[in-house]
Amino acid sequence: MKNVHVGLGDRSYSIRIDSGIRNRSQEFLPWIAGSQVFVVSNEFVAPLYLAEVRAALGGKEVTEVIIQDGEHVKSLETATMMFSRMLEIPLDRQATVIALGGGVVGDIAGFAAACYQRGIALIQVPTTLLSQVDSSVGGKTGVNHPLGKNMIGSFHQPRRVIVDTETLGTLDTRQFSAGMAEVIKYGVINDPDFFEWLEHNIDAVMELDQSAVEYTIEQSCRNKASIVEQDERESGVRALLNLGHTFGHAIETATDYRSWLHGEAVALGMLMAATLSCVQGWITELELGRIQTLLERAGLPTQPSRDFSSDTLKENMLRDKKVQQGRIRLILCRGIGRAVVSDDYSMSALDRTLREFANG
Amino acid sequence: MKNVHVGLGDRSYSIRIDSGIRNRSQEFLPWIAGSQVFVVSNEFVAPLYLAEVRAALGGKEVTEVIIQDGEHVKSLETATMMFSRMLEIPLDRQATVIALGGGVVGDIAGFAAACYQRGIALIQVPTTLLSQVDSSVGGKTGVNHPLGKNMIGSFHQPRRVIVDTETLGTLDTRQFSAGMAEVIKYGVINDPDFFEWLEHNIDAVMELDQSAVEYTIEQSCRNKASIVEQDERESGVRALLNLGHTFGHAIETATDYRSWLHGEAVALGMLMAATLSCVQGWITELELGRIQTLLERAGLPTQPSRDFSSDTLKENMLRDKKVQQGRIRLILCRGIGRAVVSDDYSMSALDRTLREFANG
Numbered sequence: 001m002k003n004v005h006v007g008l009g010d011r012s013y014s015i016r017i018d019s020g021i022r023n024r025s026q027e028f029l030p031w032i033a034g035s036q037v038f039v040v041s042n043e044f045v046a047p048l049y050l051a052e053v054r055a056a057l058g059g060k061e062v063t064e065v066i067i068q069d070g071e072h073v074k075s076l077e078t079a080t081m082m083f084s085r086m087l088e089i090p091l092d093r094q095a096t097v098i099a100l101g102g103g104v105v106g107d108i109a110g111f112a113a114a115c116y117q118r119g120i121a122l123i124q125v126p127t128t129l130l131s132q133v134d135s136s137v138g139g140k141t142g143v144n145h146p147l148g149k150n151m152i153g154s155f156h157q158p159r160r161v162i163v164d165t166e167t168l169g170t171l172d173t174r175q176f177s178a179g180m181a182e183v184i185k186y187g188v189i190n191d192p193d194f195f196e197w198l199e200h201n202i203d204a205v206m207e208l209d210q211s212a213v214e215y216t217i218e219q220s221c222r223n224k225a226s227i228v229e230q231d232e233r234e235s236g237v238r239a240l241l242n243l244g245h246t247f248g249h250a251i252e253t254a255t256d257y258r259s260w261l262h263g264e265a266v267a268l269g270m271l272m273a274a275t276l277s278c279v280q281g282w283i284t285e286l287e288l289g290r291i292q293t294l295l296e297r298a299g300l301p302t303q304p305s306r307d308f309s310s311d312t313l314k315e316n317m318l319r320d321k322k323v324q325q326g327r328i329r330l331i332l333c334r335g336i337g338r339a340v341v342s343d344d345y346s347m348s349a350l351d352r353t354l355r356e357f358a359n360g
Numbered sequence: 361m362k363n364v365h366v367g368l369g370d371r372s373y374s375i376r377i378d379s380g381i382r383n384r385s386q387e388f389l390p391w392i393a394g395s396q397v398f399v400v401s402n403e404f405v406a407p408l409y410l411a412e413v414r415a416a417l418g419g420k421e422v423t424e425v426i427i428q429d430g431e432h433v434k435s436l437e438t439a440t441m442m443f444s445r446m447l448e449i450p451l452d453r454q455a456t457v458i459a460l461g462g463g464v465v466g467d468i469a470g471f472a473a474a475c476y477q478r479g480i481a482l483i484q485v486p487t488t489l490l491s492q493v494d495s496s497v498g499g500k501t502g503v504n505h506p507l508g509k510n511m512i513g514s515f516h517q518p519r520r521v522i523v524d525t526e527t528l529g530t531l532d533t534r535q536f537s538a539g540m541a542e543v544i545k546y547g548v549i550n551d552p553d554f555f556e557w558l559e560h561n562i563d564a565v566m567e568l569d570q571s572a573v574e575y576t577i578e579q580s581c582r583n584k585a586s587i588v589e590q591d592e593r594e595s596g597v598r599a600l601l602n603l604g605h606t607f608g609h610a611i612e613t614a615t616d617y618r619s620w621l622h623g624e625a626v627a628l629g630m631l632m633a634a635t636l637s638c639v640q641g642w643i644t645e646l647e648l649g650r651i652q653t654l655l656e657r658a659g660l661p662t663q664p665s666r667d668f669s670s671d672t673l674k675e676n677m678l679r680d681k682k683v684q685q686g687r688i689r690l691i692l693c694r695g696i697g698r699a700v701v702s703d704d705y706s707m708s709a710l711d712r713t714l715r716e717f718a719n720g
Contacts, residue, residue, distance in 0.1 A: 076436070076440055076443075080436055083436075083505055083511065083512055084505070084506075084507065087505055087507035087508055087511055088507065090507070090508070090679060114514065115475075115502075115512050115513060115514055116511070116512065117511060117513075118500065118502060118510075118513040118514055118515055118593075118594075119514070119515065119593070140478065142475075142478060145443055145444070145447055146444075147444065147447035147448065147450070148447055148450075150478075151443065151447055151476070151477060152443055152475050152476065153475060153477075153478045154474065154475055154478055154479070154514055155478055155479065233478075233479070234478075319450060
């Protein structure tokens with residue numbers, strides 16, 4: 001069992017990490033104030049784990065909402081459906097929402113909890129590696145809009161995050177790899193020791209060695225918690241967590257959020273950021289090579305793709321949230337473990353990088 | 361010029377109250393960080409005041425959205441339309457939303473600001489008495505749902521509230537009276553001196569005497585600010601501000617939000633709360649009479665109505681946000697200036713009160 005504290009004053013909470021923790025009432029019940037619980041899960045996760053979580057909630061009035069799997073359900077329409085369900089019951093203000101699933105479930109259930117009656121309690125039970133190391137921690141919730149990903153949302157911290165490493169056993173390899181992109185990201189941003197540990201232990205992690213996986217999640221959550229504690233609402237240092245994301249969102253938009261998983265797009269995006277940093281002379285070829293190798297060993301894409309053109313990527317990047325008055329602010333590297341926010345790079349270096357990874 | 365400070369740490373802001381203040385650039389520009397401003401107003405207010413506010417925003421890129429007048433536009437659909445407009449521009453994260461209008465405009469523009477890219481800056485420019493003394497202060501934003509009023513929303517504090525008392529000159533008498541319900545409410549909740557001041561000055565206020573109106577708004581905002589400072593998210597004392605609102609919402613629901621203005625429903629609701637308090641023996645007949653008289657002099661309803669039955673009211677009250685585990689918690693009085701949250705009243709006294717004011 002690992003415990004990571006997220007210190008945010010009266011919004012502080014614990015991330016609990018263990019194998020089989022989804023079955024333990026004592027991890028849930030003390031954090032649920034009212035009598036009503038609204039569990040949101042998806043069609044893939046619910047048959048596997050919902051009955052057990054429900055059993056751990058013994059004595060509570062539980063309502064279940066099962067949504068489809070996939071990014072397309074992360075919409076205002078789905079949120080509206082949830083609000084209707086919540087009001088039909090009706091949930092009172094002491095009710096708790098539990099998000100049981102991956103990033104999509106966490107984001108939309110979190111958004112529903114954030115806005116229902118101006119905010120009710122939320123417990124995250126992330127079941128994918130990506131949501132365990134990233135999206136369930138830090139309070140970002142939201143939905144997509146046809147004109148952009150995560151454009152509508154709210155900051156709403158959970159009361160507790162319950163990470164059951166056993167659920168990774170039913171996650172397919174590609175999804176696991178996608179989560180590893182965010183794990184490797186923490187090393188590149190701010191934690192060179194963790195990056196080095198990953199270089200030595202990536203095979204054990206990929207084989208789901210329990211102790212290696214637990215350490216990976218713990219260390220990732222510690223990194224994220226530390227940044228969120230400094231800057232809950234992303235007015236400063238939290239932007240570093242977007243390493244690879246501006247490039248990544250451009251890839252996802254270009255491919256209509258279908259063929260590339262978020263983590264895969266972030267992985268290639270991180271490599272683009274590292275490449276641009278290298279072209280600028282901010283990191284060495286050796287460091288760039290170490291990042292590329294670690295991504296490859298985690299089963300992530302690192303090669304140029306024919307799925308998009310460099311022009312499309314650039315156009316999409318200009319629509320990103322991180323654009324300030326026409327300049328694309330990027331997260332770049334000044335070394336492994338030393339990410340920086342910068343718009344102080346040459347446009348020709350950016351263009352060259354985009355062309356290197358895109359189809360012309 | 362009056363200034364009321366709302367002290368909420370890094371979310372603190374000032375309420376500025378003066379005649380003609382809508383024309384003053386220096387009241388707006390220092391509080392707008394980015395270059396983009398998104399002004400939301402309605403079809404009634406925009407022709408009167410939007411050009412002047414726009415002139416005061418000289419140098420900013422201003423986008424205007426004019427919505428219809430009326431409670432029915434306070435919906436997720438309208439919010440969705442606003443998100444689309446914001447993304448078409450697209451607004452960046454440094455953009456500021458300005459809400460120019462009454463409570464509906466403030467609530468929905470505030471909700472759009474709260475959720476767009478997880479929160480951008482908001483300036484409230486309330487133009488009705490009700491929004492000037494109540495809804496523009498304290499950060500409540502939201503929309504209605506077919507199953508309940510204000511059920512979807514967010515807490516999102518403005519950067520500044522700019523109250524132009526001149527706009528009250530174009531407000532019809534009935535709307536002005538509706539705002540007075542919230543004013544009188546502050547006296548009944550917590551401010552017996554202000555209640556007494558109102559008893560002596562209500563005629564001057566109703567005649568829009570500048571100094572009396574300014575003092576009325578200032579004192580109301582001070583009362584609200586003080587409660588919001590103690591309990592921003594309504595987990596305790598802020599609930600007192602709902603005096604008259606549980607009854608009032610039941611009236612509004614029973615009449616489909618059409619024939620009764622919010623403030624009118626709150627006024628009769630407050631009188632119902634006072635009557636129930638009197639039936640319980642918590643306030644004297646004399647105090648009840650003083651409340652009734654002041655409401656009457658402000659042009660507010662105080663008589664039994666044929667618009668709803670007591671059964672309908674009770675049913676609606678049971679659906680209210682303030683219901684905890686089946687018990688209706690009400691704001692009642694233990695004296696003028698001494699409101700309390702209580703579920704410790706007899707159900708027969710509640711039934712008797714409802715029958716006294718309803719149609720059987």
